[in-house]
Amino acid sequence: MDFYIEDYLPLFMFGALGMLLFSGYPVAFVLGGVGLTFGFVGIYFEVFNFIQFFNLLPRIWGGIAENLVLTAIPMFIFMGTMLERSGVAADLLHCLQVLLRRVPGGLALSVTLMGTIMAATTGIIGASVVMMTLLALPVMVQRSYNTPLATGTIAASGTLGILIPPSIMLVIMADLLARSVGNLFVAAIFPGFMLAAFYMFYILVLCGFKPQLAPPLPDEEGPGSTFGIIAMVLKSFIPPLFLVFLVLGSILFGWATPTEAAGVGGAGAIFLALLKGRLNFTILKDVLERSALTGGMLFGIFLGATCFSYVFRALGGDDLVIGLVESLGLGSWGLLLILMGIVFFLGFFFDWIEITLIVLPVFSPIIAELDFGDHVAPLEVTYWFAILLAVNLQTSFLTPPFGFALFYMKGVAPPEVRIQQIYKGIIPFVILQLLGLGLVMAFPDIALWLPRVLLD
Amino acid sequence: MELLIRVSEGLDRVIVKIGKIAAWAGLALILLTIFDVVTRRFLVLGSTKLQELEWHFHVILFAFCLGYAYLKDAHVRIDLLRENLSERTQWWIEVAGCLLFLLPYCALVVWFGIDFTERSFSNQEISASATGLTHRWIIKSAIPIGFAILALSGIAVLLRKTVELFGPEELRTKVHEIEEAEVEHLVDVVPPELRKPDDGGPR
Numbered sequence: 001m002d003f004y005i006e007d008y009l010p011l012f013m014f015g016a017l018g019m020l021l022f023s024g025y026p027v028a029f030v031l032g033g034v035g036l037t038f039g040f041v042g043i044y045f046e047v048f049n050f051i052q053f054f055n056l057l058p059r060i061w062g063g064i065a066e067n068l069v070l071t072a073i074p075m076f077i078f079m080g081t082m083l084e085r086s087g088v089a090a091d092l093l094h095c096l097q098v099l100l101r102r103v104p105g106g107l108a109l110s111v112t113l114m115g116t117i118m119a120a121t122t123g124i125i126g127a128s129v130v131m132m133t134l135l136a137l138p139v140m141v142q143r144s145y146n147t148p149l150a151t152g153t154i155a156a157s158g159t160l161g162i163l164i165p166p167s168i169m170l171v172i173m174a175d176l177l178a179r180s181v182g183n184l185f186v187a188a189i190f191p192g193f194m195l196a197a198f199y200m201f202y203i204l205v206l207c208g209f210k211p212q213l214a215p216p217l218p219d220e221e222g223p224g225s226t227f228g229i230i231a232m233v234l235k236s237f238i239p240p241l242f243l244v245f246l247v248l249g250s251i252l253f254g255w256a257t258p259t260e261a262a263g264v265g266g267a268g269a270i271f272l273a274l275l276k277g278r279l280n281f282t283i284l285k286d287v288l289e290r291s292a293l294t295g296g297m298l299f300g301i302f303l304g305a306t307c308f309s310y311v312f313r314a315l316g317g318d319d320l321v322i323g324l325v326e327s328l329g330l331g332s333w334g335l336l337l338i339l340m341g342i343v344f345f346l347g348f349f350f351d352w353i354e355i356t357l358i359v360l361p362v363f364s365p366i367i368a369e370l371d372f373g374d375h376v377a378p379l380e381v382t383y384w385f386a387i388l389l390a391v392n393l394q395t396s397f398l399t400p401p402f403g404f405a406l407f408y409m410k411g412v413a414p415p416e417v418r419i420q421q422i423y424k425g426i427i428p429f430v431i432l433q434l435l436g437l438g439l440v441m442a443f444p445d446i447a448l449w450l451p452r453v454l455l456d
Numbered sequence: 457m458e459l460l461i462r463v464s465e466g467l468d469r470v471i472v473k474i475g476k477i478a479a480w481a482g483l484a485l486i487l488l489t490i491f492d493v494v495t496r497r498f499l500v501l502g503s504t505k506l507q508e509l510e511w512h513f514h515v516i517l518f519a520f521c522l523g524y525a526y527l528k529d530a531h532v533r534i535d536l537l538r539e540n541l542s543e544r545t546q547w548w549i550e551v552a553g554c555l556l557f558l559l560p561y562c563a564l565v566v567w568f569g570i571d572f573t574e575r576s577f578s579n580q581e582i583s584a585s586a587t588g589l590t591h592r593w594i595i596k597s598a599i600p601i602g603f604a605i606l607a608l609s610g611i612a613v614l615l616r617k618t619v620e621l622f623g624p625e626e627l628r629t630k631v632h633e634i635e636e637a638e639v640e641h642l643v644d645v646v647p648p649e650l651r652k653p654d655d656g657g658p659r
Contacts, residue, residue, distance in 0.1 A: 024538030024546065025553035026531035033557025036564060053564055057572040060565075060599060064518075068507060071514040075489065078482050256493060259510070263489025270486075284483070292479035293530040296521030300531055303522075307561065349534060 006045035010317030013038045017308065017358075027354055028297070031304030035311040042315050056310055064302050068259050069175050073298065075262035076168055078291040079247075079269040080118075084131055085287050086273035088240050089118055093135050095236035098229065101217040105207030107145060108153040108214060109200055111136045115157025116164060116196045117244055125351055125397055126408045127294075129158035133409050137417070146213035147417055148425025149206070155405050155422070156199055156429035159397050162352055163390045164192035166247055166265065168298075169352050171258065173386045176360045177367070181258040182251050186451040187383045189248075191391060191440050198432040239275060243268040252454060298353060305357035318365055325366055332370045336385075339363060340392050347396025348403065355393065376444045387447040388440060395433040398426050457623045461631060464615035468527055468638075471609050475524025478516055485513040504587040512595050519602030523609030529639045547617045554614045562607035569600030 017034045021027060042048025064070060083089050096110030103109060115132065132154045140150035162169045165185035174181040207214040223229055247265040250256040256264065273279040312318075325335060346355050367385055376384050397405040400423040410419050440446050492506040525531055538546060575581075577593035616631050623631070 021534045022537045023549050023553070024533045024535060024541070025549055025557065026526065026533055028531050029553060029558045029561065032561035033553070036557070036561050054568045054571065056565065057568050057599070061572070061596065065515045065595075065599065066511055067514075068511055071485070071511050074482055074514060074517050075486055078486065260489055260493045263486050263493065266486035267490045285479075288479040288482050289476055291482055292475060292517060292521045293525050293528055295482075295518055296475070296525030297530045297532060299518035300522050300525060303565075304561075349536060351532060353532065 006042070006047045007316065008320070009038060009042060009045070009047070009315045010312050010320050013308075013312055013315065013317070021350070021354075026300070027350075028300035028304040031301065031308040031358070035304070035307035035309075038315065039311045042311070047316075048311070048314055052314055056307055059306055059310055060303060063306060064299065067175070068257075069171065069181055070302075072171055072181070072259040072262035073168055074291060074295045075259075075266040076166055076171070077294050077298075078287065079262070079265040081291050081294070082266070082269035082273055082287045083118065083240065085283055085290075086269070086276055086278045088236075088269075088272050088276060089114070089131065090135055091236040091276070092118065092240050095232050097139070097217060098223075098232065099237075103204075104211055104216075105149075105203040105214040106216060107136070107140050107143065108149060108203045108207070111140075111153050112157045112160075112196055112199045112203065115160045116193070117241060118161070125159055125162065125405055128161045129155060129405045129408045130412050132158040133412050137409075137413055141414055141417070143215055143217065145215070147421045149203075149213050150425070151409060151413070151417060151422045152425030152427075152429050153199065153203065155398055155409050155426055156433075157196075158409075159394045159405050160192065160196060163188055163195070163387075163394055165189065166251075166258070166261065167390075169356065169390065169393075170386070172353075172356055173360065173389070176356065177364060177382050177386060179382050179386070182254075183451045184383055184386055185248070185251055185258070186454055187387055187447045188390065190446050190450055191387055191436065194439070194446065195391070195433065195436045198436060199429065202428060202432060239272050243272060301353050301357055305354075305361070308358065309361040312362065317362065321362055322365055332372055335366060335370060336388075339366070340388065343389060343392055344396045344399075347393050348399070351404075352393050356389075376448070380444070380448050383451065384440075384444045384447055388437065391433065391437045391440060395430060395437060398433065399430050400426060457619055457627050460615045460619050460623075461627065461634075464612040465634070467608050467612040467615075471523045471527055471605055471612070474605060475521045478520035478524075481513045481517040481520075485510060485517065488513065504583075504585050505589055508583060508585075508589045512589070515595055515598050519598040520605065522602055523605040523607075526606065526609045527612065527638060529635075544621070547620050551614060551617045551621070554610045554617075558610040559607055562603045562610065565603040566600045566607065569597075569603060573597045573600060 013034060016038070017030065020030050020034060023030070036053075039048055039050075039053060043050055093110060093114045096113050097107055100106035100110050111132065114136075115128075118128075136154055137150060140154075141147065161167060165188050167185075167188070170184050170188055171181050174184040203214075223232055243265065246268060247261045250261045250264060251258055270279065270284075273283065309317075328334070328338075330338065343355060343359060346359065367382060370381055370385070371378065372381060397403050400406060403426070406419070406422050406426060410417070410422060413422070488506060488510055492503050492510070495506075496503050538549075541549075573593050573596045576596045581592040582588065582590040583592065616635065619631050620628050
């Protein structure tokens with residue numbers, strides 16, 4: 001067989017990307033630059049034409065700009081940022097703590113609940129883990145909570161947001177896989193709640209047996225009277241919960257498209273801040289600017305990834321990947337496990353934004369050909385795959401020694417919290433994650449049942 | 457060297473201003489979406505125009521904030537190895553990245569983006585839908601303009617790194633201070649005054 005180096009350019013391209021990303025130069029521009037460079041390499045080998053770069057523009061236009069699905073993303077980012085900045089999130093956590101003060105591990109449970117309800121944070125792992133750490137960890141340390149338990153709970157609950165809708169990651173996955181965002185949201189509900197339930201069950205059992213790990217809050221914490229507690233619930237608990245249900249419900253029951261629901265969420269967050277009396281020009285301006293920066297960052301990677309994957313394809317990357325995979329001679333299950341393994345490994349180094357935007361376009365031809373016979377109906381394979389991917393990524397972010405949710409946490413935790421304690425605390429949660437992943441794999445209906453019932 | 461700093465400061469002010477103004481497109485987007493949802497439910501208005509206007513705002517929002525995000529260092533970096541490098545090496549990486557990646561990439565998108573917009577203009581392209589918006593070229597021009605702004609922000613960074621690498625000590629410190637003041641720590645999401653609930657929260 002003849003060996004032509006130009007046949008393998010896509011592989012070099014991938015290798016170059018992998019190495020250059022570690023230079024610490026912004027991911028968005030490395031993606032664009034590597035795409036560009038290999039376009040020129042392709043021109044040198046006469047397998048690419050300069051004029052082909054023009055095709056980038058219609059792709060950027062059709063894929064990113066004129067795309068009403070992605071229009072939801074800036075509004076979801078705004079909603080999360082507004083809820084955080086206006087203190088709605090902090091009040092919610094405090095309210096949950098007071099409500100659960102007599103339950104074993106009440107603080108830890110309230111952190112998990114908060115992570116589940118407030119999954120609509122900015123969707124950037126770093127930001128949500130940091131927010132949860134800043135809000136909850138000092139209180140837990142002060143109440144002499146067992147440190148590994150506290151850090152494990154916060155890291156696991158803080159990353160739950162990428163799975164539980166309305167998650168920005170799911171919007172992007174649906175867009176890249178050409179599937180309905182609403183369906184994917186609905187499919188993620190049970191797996192997300194299942195994981196949250198696992199966490200809570202674990203915390204309850206552990207703290208039931210070993211109460212010394214999680215000393216309860218004193219009774220004088222929060223309002224003393226029943227009336228005071230009811231008032232607090234009405235003020236801090238019901239409004240954000242209502243907002244999340246409004247956003248999710250309107251998608252679930254088909255009242256609104258995800259984009260419209262995002263608009264409702266954004267306006268609702270402004271309204272909640274207004275109710276709290278914390279809405280003023282400074283906060284609004286600040287939230288808008290922060291959201292714009294987050295959006296600029298995210299769409300910067302989107303643009304770079306468009307450039308990269310276009311050149312990758314033009315150089316024959318798709319065929320190369322499919323050829324390589326076929327030469328492995330694995331069945332669908334083997335392929336699934338390999339893909340999952342790759343994504344898990346990538347999750348040690350990259351955030352979901354890079355992973356989904358680089359990996360999904362490359363692997364989507366393979367995903368389309370997966371066939372699981374009676375296990376999963378062919379039409380539903382993509383949704384199932386996306387959910388598996390989401391749970392897998394979340395697990396990867398939590399797994400020591402690399403899982404970078406843990407690094408973010410270490411960065412803002414009080415200095416007496418050691419990284420070993422964080423590692424120790426996360427292990428039970430990683431086991432729970434793997435259990436959840438295995439269950440969704442073995443019983444696809446955990447993800448696929450609800451969309452079937454609700455949306456057909 | 458003084459001049460380089462002044463030029464980079466000038467670019468910086470303009471780019472950040474544009475970004476901060478474009479950020480308000482986010483609010484416009486939300487209000488517009490709400491308006492669309494409400495009017496569609498209660499009145500029968502053609503909402504194709506509104507929906508197209510929604511993604512127009514989305515385009516404005518991301519295109520004009522790319523450079524702003526670079527100056528505020530909001531673009532994601534893989535920090536794993538970077539932290540172990542000396543400051544000087546990091547500056548060199550930034551210079552190389554700007555020269556080899558960012559600027560050529562921007563040049564390419566601007567070059568073809570102008571072509572793309574021109575075609576739209578000369579075809580008098582309008583929405584594919586009969587009730588959609590006209591003058592598609594206006595919003596299409598946001599792509600080359602946005603990338604041109606990104607390129608300018610790359611130049612501003614490049615000038616600063618040049619001063620840091622080759623300039624005298626006092627200018628170097630000055631640039632460093634400017635950069636420090638600019639970085640928006642996106643992860644620092646909770647402002648200090650809100651870190652504790654105000655209604656008798658844990659102290």
